[in-house]
Amino acid sequence: MRVRDWQEIVEDVVDSDVDPAGWRAVGGDRAGGVGEDTYLAHPAVGVLQFKTYPRNPFKVEGVGARVARRVDEDVRDLLPAEDADGRFAVTSPPEDEQQAGTVGRRLAEVFRAHSEAPTDPDHLFEDVMEAVESPAYGPMEFDAYDRPDRLETLADTFEDAEAALDAEFEDVVDEDVRRGFH
Numbered sequence: 387m388r389v390r391d392w393q394e395i396v397e398d399v400v401d402s403d404v405d406p407a408g409w410r411a412v413g414g415d416r417a418g419g420v421g422e423d424t425y426l427a428h429p430a431v432g433v434l435q436f437k438t439y440p441r442n443p444f445k446v447e448g449v450g451a452r453v454a455r456r457v458d459e460d461v462r463d464l465l466p467a468e469d470a471d472g473r474f475a476v477t478s479p480p481e482d483e484q485q486a487g488t489v490g491r492r493l494a495e496v497f498r499a500h501s502e503a504p505t506d507p508d509h510l511f512e513d514v515m516e517a518v519e520s521p522a523y524g525p526m527e528f529d530a531y532d533r534p535d536r537l538e539t540l541a542d543t544f545e546d547a548e549a550a551l552d553a554e555f556e557d558v559v560d561e562d563v564r565r566g567f568h
Contacts, residue, residue, distance in 0.1 A: 387451045387547055389554045392436040395426075395450035399476055400521045404430040407512065410465035411474045411526040412540060414533040418552070420559060421448065422530070425540050426522070427465055429457050435540075435547060437555040441562055449554045453547040461543065464536045470525035473511055477520050492517035 399409075405428075413424035421439030436450030454461065466472070480486035496513045515523045527534050541548045 387453060387550060389449050389451045389551060392438050392446075392448035392450040395434050395436050395452075396476060398452075399426060399431075399434070400478055402428070402431055402521065404428055406515065406520055406522050407524055409474075409522045409524040411524065411528070412465060412534060412536045413526070414529040414537045415531060417533060417538075417541065419556070421555070423533075423537060423541065424528075425453075425465075425537070427457050427461065428522075429462075432456050433461060433540075433544070435544065435551060437551050439559060447558055447562060449551055449558060451547060451551060453544045461540070464539050464543070466525040466527045466536075468525060469508075470527060472526040472528055473523065474526040474528070475515055475520045475523035477518050489518055 408430070409426060409428045411424060411426050413422055416423050416437060416439075421437055424436050424438070426434045426436075432452055433454035434450060435453045436448055438446050438448030441447045457465070480489055493514065496510070496517045500510050500513065511523075527536055529537075
């Protein structure tokens, strides 16, 4: 397991060439200290974990790693089902004005179509994700004030990775505290 900056983990997700709707996520308050824990999983990628905290209102710091190369049955049962209430998405900003215009036109068409026909929120979400060409999206269970039971069980399942990431994460937090928050 290689611990890296959390944004590198997100870049791996963006660069992955897998079904964007196949991702699942679980996240919440960190068990022992500042920040949040998040697990992202996809059957073709495995399980990724990252620990983050808001350094200031404009910058998030953290670490992450791939904690499993595949999603086995035990882990799959800990991930949210397709019909879960929460959703997450990973997007990239448009590369230039032309792409921004194309994405804007696609989004306008999606909203027009959904405003004229009976639809449900899940279909709208999926159509928006396709319009913005999201590389990863899906159901998520997240609690910013506590730890969902699934998160606690995932942390127990990947106990060694949890310990390694916690140690690296504490170093990042301590370094920022010594330098002072910006």
